[in-house]
Amino acid sequence: MEPIRQHTGLVYPLNRANVDTDQIIPKQFLKRISRQGFGKFLFYNWRYDENEEPRKDFSLNNPKYQRATILVAGENFGCGSSREHAPWALQDFGFRIIIASSFADIFYNNCTKNGILPVKLTDQEAQQLIKNAEASDYELTVDLEAKKVYDREGFSADFDLAAYQREMLLNGWDDISVTLTHSDKIDQFEKTHVVY
Amino acid sequence: MTKAKTIIEKIWDKNVVHQEEGKPGLLYIDLHLVHEVTSPQAFEGLRLKGRKVRQPNRTFATMDHNVPTIHQNIVKDEISKLQMDTLKKNCEEFGVPIAGVGHPHQGIVHVIGPELGLTQPGKTIVCGDSHTSTHGAFGALAFGIGTSEVEHVLATQTVWQSKPKTLNVKINGKLGVGVTAKDLILAIIGQQGVDFGTGYVIEYTGEAVRNLSMEGRMTICNMSIEAGARAGLVSPDETTIEYLRNRPYAPKGEEFEQATKDWLNLATDEGATYDRTVEINAEEIEPQVTWGTNPSMCVPINANIPNPDQADNENDKNEIQHALDYMGLTASVPISSVTIEHVFIGSCTNSRLQDLEQAASVIKGRKVHPDVTAIVVPGSQTVKLEAEKSGLDQLFKDAGFEWREPGCSMCLAMNGDAVPPGERCASTSNRNFEGRQGADSRTHLVSPEMAAAAAIEGRFVDVRTFV
Ligand code: SF4
Numbered sequence: 001m002e003p004i005r006q007h008t009g010l011v012y013p014l015n016r017a018n019v020d021t022d023q024i025i026p027k028q029f030l031k032r033i034s035r036q037g038f039g040k041f042l043f044y045n046w047r048y049d050e051n052e053e054p055r056k057d058f059s060l061n062n063p064k065y066q067r068a069t070i071l072v073a074g075e076n077f078g079c080g081s082s083r084e085h086a087p088w089a090l091q092d093f094g095f096r097i098i099i100a101s102s103f104a105d106i107f108y109n110n111c112t113k114n115g116i117l118p119v120k121l122t123d124q125e126a127q128q129l130i131k132n133a134e135a136s137d138y139e140l141t142v143d144l145e146a147k148k149v150y151d152r153e154g155f156s157a158d159f160d161l162a163a164y165q166r167e168m169l170l171n172g173w174d175d176i177s178v179t180l181t182h183s184d185k186i187d188q189f190e191k192t193h194v195v196y
Numbered sequence: 197m198t199k200a201k202t203i204i205e206k207i208w209d210k211n212v213v214h215q216e217e218g219k220p221g222l223l224y225i226d227l228h229l230v231h232e233v234t235s236p237q238a239f240e241g242l243r244l245k246g247r248k249v250r251q252p253n254r255t256f257a258t259m260d261h262n263v264p265t266i267h268q269n270i271v272k273d274e275i276s277k278l279q280m281d282t283l284k285k286n287c288e289e290f291g292v293p294i295a296g297v298g299h300p301h302q303g304i305v306h307v308i309g310p311e312l313g314l315t316q317p318g319k320t321i322v323c324g325d326s327h328t329s330t331h332g333a334f335g336a337l338a339f340g341i342g343t344s345e346v347e348h349v350l351a352t353q354t355v356w357q358s359k360p361k362t363l364n365v366k367i368n369g370k371l372g373v374g375v376t377a378k379d380l381i382l383a384i385i386g387q388q389g390v391d392f393g394t395g396y397v398i399e400y401t402g403e404a405v406r407n408l409s410m411e412g413r414m415t416i417c418n419m420s421i422e423a424g425a426r427a428g429l430v431s432p433d434e435t436t437i438e439y440l441r442n443r444p445y446a447p448k449g450e451e452f453e454q455a456t457k458d459w460l461n462l463a464t465d466e467g468a469t470y471d472r473t474v475e476i477n478a479e480e481i482e483p484q485v486t487w488g489t490n491p492s493m494c495v496p497i498n499a500n501i502p503n504p505d506q507a508d509n510e511n512d513k514n515e516i517q518h519a520l521d522y523m524g525l526t527a528s529v530p531i532s533s534v535t536i537e538h539v540f541i542g543s544c545t546n547s548r549l550q551d552l553e554q555a556a557s558v559i560k561g562r563k564v565h566p567d568v569t570a571i572v573v574p575g576s577q578t579v580k581l582e583a584e585k586s587g588l589d590q591l592f593k594d595a596g597f598e599w600r601e602p603g604c605s606m607c608l609a610m611n612g613d614a615v616p617p618g619e620r621c622a623s624t625s626n627r628n629f630e631g632r633q634g635a636d637s638r639t640h641l642v643s644p645e646m647a648a649a650a651a652i653e654g655r656f657v658d659v660r661t662f663v
Contacts, residue, residue, distance in 0.1 A: 031276075031279070032236075033236035033237070033240070033278055033279055033282045034236065034240055035240055035241065036240075082342070084237075084342065084343055084344060088237075110344075113344055175348055175356070176245075176247070176351045179222065179348065179352045179354060179356070180351075180352065182214050182222060183352075185213050185214050185222075186224070186353065186354060189213045189224055190353075193210075193211075195226045195254070195319065196446070196447045196451065196458075
């Protein structure tokens with residue numbers, strides 16, 4: 001995974017609460033064999049109409065957001081089914097940071113496992129960012145080392161996350177790389193372990 | 197004297213590689229089973245990082261979920277075909293043994309592990325599939341994992357796990373004639389609810405469990421997940437040992453004798469304590485039929501479908517009403533008055549040779565009801581071959597059943613075998629969720645005997661009086 005230390009990018013505001021994983025990536029796309037390529041189907045039912053034409057009234061279809069890397073949304077983001085395809089789709093689209101005032105548990109963990117930084121701010125702060133981003137092209141900096149979010153106009157907010165998740169994201173480690181630091185113990189174990 | 201331990205603690209202690217206070221332990225995996233649906237992204241992850249499969253010889257793959265049951269080689273659904281081809285390619289690239297379509301060992305992953313002797317007492321077994329609990333019947337610690345974990349096990353042969361809490365489900369007394377392991381597990385879930393095992397690993401103990409065949413033990417362990425438990429197991433005994441003797445991947449000769457000693461030593465010690473115990477009286481259990489949309493919604497064959505107005509609280513009332521609406525059933529009528537259009541004998545719960553023999557035993561020259569379409573889907577090529585050797589296939593066919601190729605089939609309707617919308621199926625599988633056997637399909641879970649009897653009568657009947 002690519003490490004995240006300090007990231008500056010364009011903010012995409014999604015002013016909705018309780019965005020569930022079936023909205024992030026509908027179930028008809030789960031039969032695919034790759035974890036890449038899900039970005040096309042991100043928010044599929046919002047982005048496309050019955051004829052699979054992009055809906056003009058859905059803001060993510062605005063060409064400028066093709067380069068957005070930070071998503072700010074309402075509360076309880078990522079609720080519903082535990083599918084890992086949701087962070088895969090967000091990441092494949094280009095998002096590296098998701099900001100919300102609250103997240104569903106499994107989704108939050110799945111993000112950190114897949115190299116996406118979930119940032120929990122207060123409701124007020126998240127709403128402020130959504131307003132700023134809706135008003136004009138809005139860039140934000142997220143500093144994971146300092147656990148701070150700030151912009152050039154003076155907005156600044158602190159956030160927190162568990163120490164081991166922060167370490168994994170800062171270093172770009174996934175679960176497997178962490179386990180591989182115990183390789184010698186696994187080697188040792190296999191020498192004496194009996195399996196018939 | 198050392199402390200008395202349960203089999204669950206013994207396996208945990210034997211397989212934990214690394215553990216820090218207050219954190220999950222790193223558990224070594226002895227057998228990793230793989231199928232086509234939950235593995236492609238895991239192999240892709242390895243490829244992207246340039247990683248290898250750490251122990252290809254402790255990994256075993258098959259194809260089951262997408263496999264057609266009429267002509268296995270003709271896969272009409274493009275996505276199904278792609279998943280199957282991808283598994284084959286991945287196994288070749290990473291050196292993983294595979295029993296794919298055309299291989300004599302192909303079959304449902306939870307049927308072939310045991311019958312090949314890959315599943316053994318004391319092993320830790322994982323698969324990207326929730327019914328991995330089936331393998332617990334042998335005294336193995338077996339549980340389902342997600343796709344990220346599949347990748348993790350492929351790369352490291354370990355998973356991070358919290359030490360499980362233990363739940364003793366003690367089943368006293370003997371099961372009555374015509375009452376099967378399937379009725380037992382349905383009745384337990386009916387009595388205790390779909391989440392009574394949440395957070396625990398179940399050990400099934402007691403006289404009724406000791407008297408069960410390995411096939412019966414697999415049926416109850418299979419449905420542990422339907423009780424909320426991630427795993428369920430039975431301590432190994434002579435029944436376990438006899439089943440494993442001479443299986444293709446079981447140890448042979450002197451090594452088998454050594455293994456036997458080790459295996460029997462794994463059984464839970466006299467005086468070991470559990471975090472929780474639930475006692476069940478086997479003598480009271482009757483053949484069961486589910487009427488609703490989760491496995492706890494079941495009644496004995498001679499009972500009536502519940503009435504929402506008699507529910508204990510508003511929540512239950514709504515839930516019952518919702519299930520009745522979906523199932524198209526009337527409250528308070530006898531379950532035996534419900535007619536069906538489909539019968540499915542198959543799935544990792546009930547598609548082994550013994551299940552098919554028991555289903556066949558109630559047919560006795562009778563014919564499938566003219567309004568019913570009935571299919572038998574053996575769990576594996578091995579089951580199919582053995583059944584054909586003893587003429588079971590002919591017996592089913594003569595009665596009007598279709599005799600199919602092995603796979604998951606109508607258990608989850610991913611391969612094209614489905615119950616049409618609004619139609620009703622007596623099924624030997626494990627989940628009666630909404631839409632499980634096809635959009636708007638209606639599933640009633642039963643034992644193989646009860647399914648066969650329903651096929652003949654066109655409605656549910658008590659196998660005990662069906663002579
Ligand atoms: S038979 Fe059904 S429950 Fe068993 S593995 Fe296949 S789909 Fe899952």
